[in-house]
Structure formats: structure tokens, C-alpha cells
Amino acid sequence: MTASPLLSARNITKRFGGVLAVDDVSIAIDPLEIKCIIGANGAGKSTLFNVLCGVMHASSGALEFEGKEISDLALYEFARIGIARKFQVPSVFESLSVEGNLWVASLNQQTKTEAAQQIEQMLRLVALVEHRNAIAGTLAHGQKQWLEIGMALMARPRLLLLDEPTAGMTAAETQDTAELVRRLAGQTAVMAIEHDMSFVRTLNCHTYVMHQGRMIVEGSFGDIERNSLVRDVYLGKA
Amino acid sequence: MTDISLTTTSIRASQRGRAQFVGLACLLACAAIVPIFFGSYSVALVRDALLFSLLAIALDFLWGKTGVLSFGHAAFFGAGAYGVAVVSTSLGAEPAIASWAGLVVGIGTAVLVSLVVGYFLIFGRVRGAYFTIVTLALAVITDHIVVGWSKVTGGNAGLLGVLPLYFPGAEGPAPLSSTVHFYFVLAVVSGVALALWLQCRGRYGAVLRAIADNEMRAQALGHNTSLHLLVVFVVSAAIAALGGGLYAATVGFVAPDIVGLMLSTQAIIWVAIGGRGTIVGPIVATVLVLWLEQHISSINTKLWPLAIGALFISCVFVFPNGILATTGDLLVRFRGRSRGKP
Numbered sequence: 001m002t003a004s005p006l007l008s009a010r011n012i013t014k015r016f017g018g019v020l021a022v023d024d025v026s027i028a029i030d031p032l033e034i035k036c037i038i039g040a041n042g043a044g045k046s047t048l049f050n051v052l053c054g055v056m057h058a059s060s061g062a063l064e065f066e067g068k069e070i071s072d073l074a075l076y077e078f079a080r081i082g083i084a085r086k087f088q089v090p091s092v093f094e095s096l097s098v099e100g101n102l103w104v105a106s107l108n109q110q111t112k113t114e115a116a117q118q119i120e121q122m123l124r125l126v127a128l129v130e131h132r133n134a135i136a137g138t139l140a141h142g143q144k145q146w147l148e149i150g151m152a153l154m155a156r157p158r159l160l161l162l163d164e165p166t167a168g169m170t171a172a173e174t175q176d177t178a179e180l181v182r183r184l185a186g187q188t189a190v191m192a193i194e195h196d197m198s199f200v201r202t203l204n205c206h207t208y209v210m211h212q213g214r215m216i217v218e219g220s221f222g223d224i225e226r227n228s229l230v231r232d233v234y235l236g237k238a
Numbered sequence: 239m240t241d242i243s244l245t246t247t248s249i250r251a252s253q254r255g256r257a258q259f260v261g262l263a264c265l266l267a268c269a270a271i272v273p274i275f276f277g278s279y280s281v282a283l284v285r286d287a288l289l290f291s292l293l294a295i296a297l298d299f300l301w302g303k304t305g306v307l308s309f310g311h312a313a314f315f316g317a318g319a320y321g322v323a324v325v326s327t328s329l330g331a332e333p334a335i336a337s338w339a340g341l342v343v344g345i346g347t348a349v350l351v352s353l354v355v356g357y358f359l360i361f362g363r364v365r366g367a368y369f370t371i372v373t374l375a376l377a378v379i380t381d382h383i384v385v386g387w388s389k390v391t392g393g394n395a396g397l398l399g400v401l402p403l404y405f406p407g408a409e410g411p412a413p414l415s416s417t418v419h420f421y422f423v424l425a426v427v428s429g430v431a432l433a434l435w436l437q438c439r440g441r442y443g444a445v446l447r448a449i450a451d452n453e454m455r456a457q458a459l460g461h462n463t464s465l466h467l468l469v470v471f472v473v474s475a476a477i478a479a480l481g482g483g484l485y486a487a488t489v490g491f492v493a494p495d496i497v498g499l500m501l502s503t504q505a506i507i508w509v510a511i512g513g514r515g516t517i518v519g520p521i522v523a524t525v526l527v528l529w530l531e532q533h534i535s536s537i538n539t540k541l542w543p544l545a546i547g548a549l550f551i552s553c554v555f556v557f558p559n560g561i562l563a564t565t566g567d568l569l570v571r572f573r574g575r576s577r578g579k580p
Contacts, residue, residue: 054458055458075458076462084459093448093452094451104441
């Protein structure tokens, strides 16, 4: 018998009035694993993420983290048990400095010295050392994205959910971000939603494909790239 | 909103913190010399203004730090004032303890009311303009209670003969002389301001700012934002009640004008003019505005509403961050430019 997955979502359905945004989706991730979810706009990826990280409650389905049912927890409790989330639109705290943003993201139970040390590490990891005193609202788009990843990592999460981490980035920045995510392997499990195929190709991980609220295919990225159904979905035939 | 964020970005966070501390020190020094150079009328004027500034500080802690605007803070100020007035005039308690007991009752009432109202609003996810409107209703309701329940509150006439605070002395407990009382008030105001400044300087201040910026994001980082907001709301109400209670014990009477919507609105003007989130700014603004009010009204009573209106409008357009922050901004820019020269 294999060890239980870190996070397992079974038969998740999310309805908004008459719209079925997520339709009976099951997904699981093991500790330290990296997985990607791809799919066209409106496929339900972000809604699925919203359920996985507690922003929304599922209409039906079961959600377990380390074997415990968590669907009834409040949003802040999701963060405390070790699920961190980077939002699609960079949502750093615009009026705080870069360092201030990381302070807010540090955990309550850490001492000041521990948190300060970790902030130093994080500033180096996301390449914002020189910008530590800059007001976050003045950062470039890519830097905001990285700052937000840094903030998500401050709590030392066991699962990091990245919602389009490379949206709006240049090709070089996208590659750097993929490298950053690869470096996280061994520290935390990562699940990423992505549009950018070069990013997913660099990660070369187990990939899910969503289409119209349903999970239609899963497999290694190589398999997915060769899958004719996926190609049809992306070209708008299905 | 955009020009607000642009001006704040020009000053680094640490500089702003230091500027606030220097501002508080300057303010203390200025206020401390008032009894030496000015007559008893001015001393009383500044003293009362300082007591009202506790209401401004309370509102600034809530509005300036977390972005939640309450239109009902005069209700808490009034709870403190009427607590002292009712206990010291009608319950027949020992004069030495009557006003202190009233202060405890007043602050207790404010804490209880803010806890109940705040719990249902904040945990019920009421935010933004809706929160402001409900607290506005709170001010109106309190006003009606005070005017309507005349047996206890004296109705429109208010209550006269509120006992002063007694302090232990060589010949038993006695009220302070007016000069010493002035310094007592100054000490309380600076103590509250300093405590809030120290508390909000580090991580806690950043968390409150984060909640003001994007509450959902702060939750996603593991912060129980509703609990944070409730604590700030209750502490803020307690500070307002402290101001009200001390005010009643100082001036010796209370009337319904210290609970209603007018005072709530004035408090908002003081904080807006002084600069939201600066703690020191609202104190300066309260003293300045009340001083101006006295002098302009003595020329012609009709001039004051015009003047305060003009001041408020110019504040919105010319100093969106308040007079202090704008002056500080200009100073930093000026220094930066002169340093940049060869």
C-alpha cells in the first residue's frame, strides 16, 4: 500500500448558479511532487484552485490534506496547515515595502530573529535584495510575481499552489521562473496552473488537462503533447 | 486613489516611522510650554482639544491603519462621557472614586457595545461603505437614547456637576490644579499615541496595512483578519471612551452634542486633515481645528462652517495624505534634491 497523498480532492464540483465551473474533478499530489494543470481560458482551473486553497467551498466533493478532511476550514486556516497560494493577478500589498510584504507573510509562531533570517534568504531566492525597501506597488510586473512567490514560501508550506506564475512575463523571465520552481523541488510540493507551454515543458512533470470544467486527460508532459484530443482542445475543435 | 499611493511611495517606510516619532516629540514639547506662555483660557482650550484628540487617535487607529471607516465613534466617546457623568452625579458614590468608577463603567460600556456590534458586523463580512453606514446608525441610535432617556441622561439639557477625577495627595484625595491637570491630560494623550506608535511600528502594523490593502490576500497568508479587525475596533472604541470620560470629568458637564453624528463627522475631518494612519497628525489637526474654530467663531459665528468646509475640501484636493504627511513629503523631496546637487 502506498503512503497517502499530501492533498487529495475527490469528485470536486463547483456550481455558480446554473454554471458548472468544475465538474466532478479528482486530483491528488504527493509530498514534494510537482504537477501542472493546463487548459484553455474558462476551463475551470482557477476555480479548482480556489477550492483547493480554501477561497471557495466546493458545492460537493471531498478535500483531504494529509489524510484529514479540510473542506470546512476557513481561508486563513488553510494557510496555517501548510497550503500556500500565489494568485493569478499579482496580489502583493502595494503600499508596503518588499520587506514589509515578507514580514506580513511570515508565520505568527516564528520569533523575530528567525523571521528576519528567513526574509534575508527569501530576498536572495527571489532576487529582490536591492529592492527590499521599495514600495511593492512600484515594482515591475515580473518582480511582483516573484515577490508573491516569495511571500507564499515564507510560511514554509508543504503545498504551493501557483496560479499562472508566468502570466505577463517575458520569455527569459518565464524560464527563470521555471528554474525557480524546479529549485523548490525537495522543499515543497508544487501544483501550477499554466498557459505557457515552454514553462510546463521545462518542468516536464505530471500534467492534467482541464476542459469545460472537466479533467479530460492526465499523464507525463510528453504524453500530453502527443495527445490528439489535447491538441484539438487547444485548437478549439472539441 | 492613485495620487495617494504615488505620494506615499516617495517616502520610504522607515523614514515615515521616524518622522512620526519626531512629530510626536515636537508636539509634546509645543504642548508642554502652553501653560508657561499662555493664559488660563488658552490652557483650557488646548486641554479640551487634546481630550478630543483621543477620539481622533481612536478613529485613526481604526480608519488609518485598517482602512475601516466608522461614523459612530462619537457614540463611544459619548459612552465614556456619560458613564462618568451618570455615575458621579446620580449614584451617590464617594467623590474620591466616583469619576474613576464612572470612567471604568464608560469604557466598559464602549468595549461591550463595540464587541457586540463589531462581532456581528466584522464576522458577518460587512465591510467598506456598508460598515460605515451601520456605524452611522449607531451614532444616531446613541443620540436618540441620550436625548430620550432624560431621567438618567438629562435629555437635551445634559448633566451638570460632573465630579472631577480625584488624585491622592498630602491632604487626602483631591482634584488636580488646572495646570497639573493639563499635564495629566497631555501625559495620557502622549501615552496612548506612543503605545499605538510602538505597537504599529513593526510586523503588527504591516499586517494591519496588509488587511487594508487586500484582506483576502492577508487571509490566504494565514491571518485571521476578522479577529484582527475586531480587536482594533474594540481597542479603538475604548480609547474613544477614555477620551470622553476624561472630557466629562474635566469640563464638569455633558450634553448630547458629544454623542451625535456631528462629533463623528468632526473626528473624521480631524483625522483626514491630520493625515490618516499617522497618529500624530490627527492630534495636531484636532488642536489646530478647534483653536481655529474658537477664534473664527468669535469674529462671526457664521464664518466657521464656511472655513471648515473650505479646509476639508482643500484637504481632499491639495493634501490627500493630510497636512503633516504632505509637509514631510516636501521636506524629504527638498532634502533629496539638495543632496543630489554636486
